Amino acid sequence: MMRLIFSVVLMVSFCISMKGQSIQLLTDKPGVSIRGLSVVDNRVLWVSGSKGTVGKSIDGGAHWEWFSVKGFEQNDFRDIEAFDAYTAVIIAVSAPAFILKTIDGGIHWQMVYTDTTKGMFLDAMDFLPNGYGMVVGDPIDGKMYTAVSNDFGTTWERKQM
Numbered sequence: 001m002m003r004l005i006f007s008v009v010l011m012v013s014f015c016i017s018m019k020g021q022s023i024q025l026l027t028d029k030p031g032v033s034i035r036g037l038s039v040v041d042n043r044v045l046w047v048s049g050s051k052g053t054v055g056k057s058i059d060g061g062a063h064w065e066w067f068s069v070k071g072f073e074q075n076d077f078r079d080i081e082a083f084d085a086y087t088a089v090i091i092a093v094s095a096p097a098f099i100l101k102t103i104d105g106g107i108h109w110q111m112v113y114t115d116t117t118k119g120m121f122l123d124a125m126d127f128l129p130n131g132y133g134m135v136v137g138d139p140i141d142g143k144m145y146t147a148v149s150n151d152f153g154t155t156w157e158r159k160q161m
Helices: 002-017
Strands: 034-039 045-049 053-057 065-068 077-082 088-092 097-102 110-115 122-127 133-140 143-149 157-160
Touching: 034 088, 045 077, 053 077, 053 088, 077 122, 088 122, 097 122
Parallel strands: 034 077
Antiparallel strands: 034 045, 045 053, 053 065, 077 088, 088 097, 097 110, 122 133, 133 143, 143 157
16 A cells, blocks of 8 residues: 555656646748758757748747848758858759858858759758768769768868769
C-alpha cells in the first residue's frame, strides 16, 4: 500500500511540475509560403519564402521587417543562412538558380552566383563557423549538384559529385 501511495504522490508531483508546450503565432505574411529559417541567436532570426520575400527580426520574433527582393519578386527562396543582423545569404530555387547576399540587413542584395543549367533546382545550404558553406540541389544528369563557398557565401564554385 505504501508503494502505491508513493507512486501516486510521485506521479502527481511530476505532472504538476511539467510545463506544457504551446505554439504562438508571432507574425503572418499573407500569401507568402515561408520555406527557409535561420536563427542567429535568441534575438536575430531570418526567414525566406515565396514571391521574393525575406523577413528579419532582431527582437526574438516579436516584430518583423519584411523585404521583397527587388528583381526577384517572382522567385521562391528555398533557404536562408544568416550570420548576424546585417549579413545573410539566400537561394532562389530553379532555372536559373541564384544565390544572393546582403551585408546591410536586407536593404540591398547582390547576386553572388547563378546557374542556368537545365533542370536546376537548389534545395538547401549550410555553413560552418569558419565560413565554409555548401549548397545542394537536385541531381543533374545523375550527379548530385553542389556548390561551395569558403568566404561566408561571397563567392561560390560548382563541384561535381
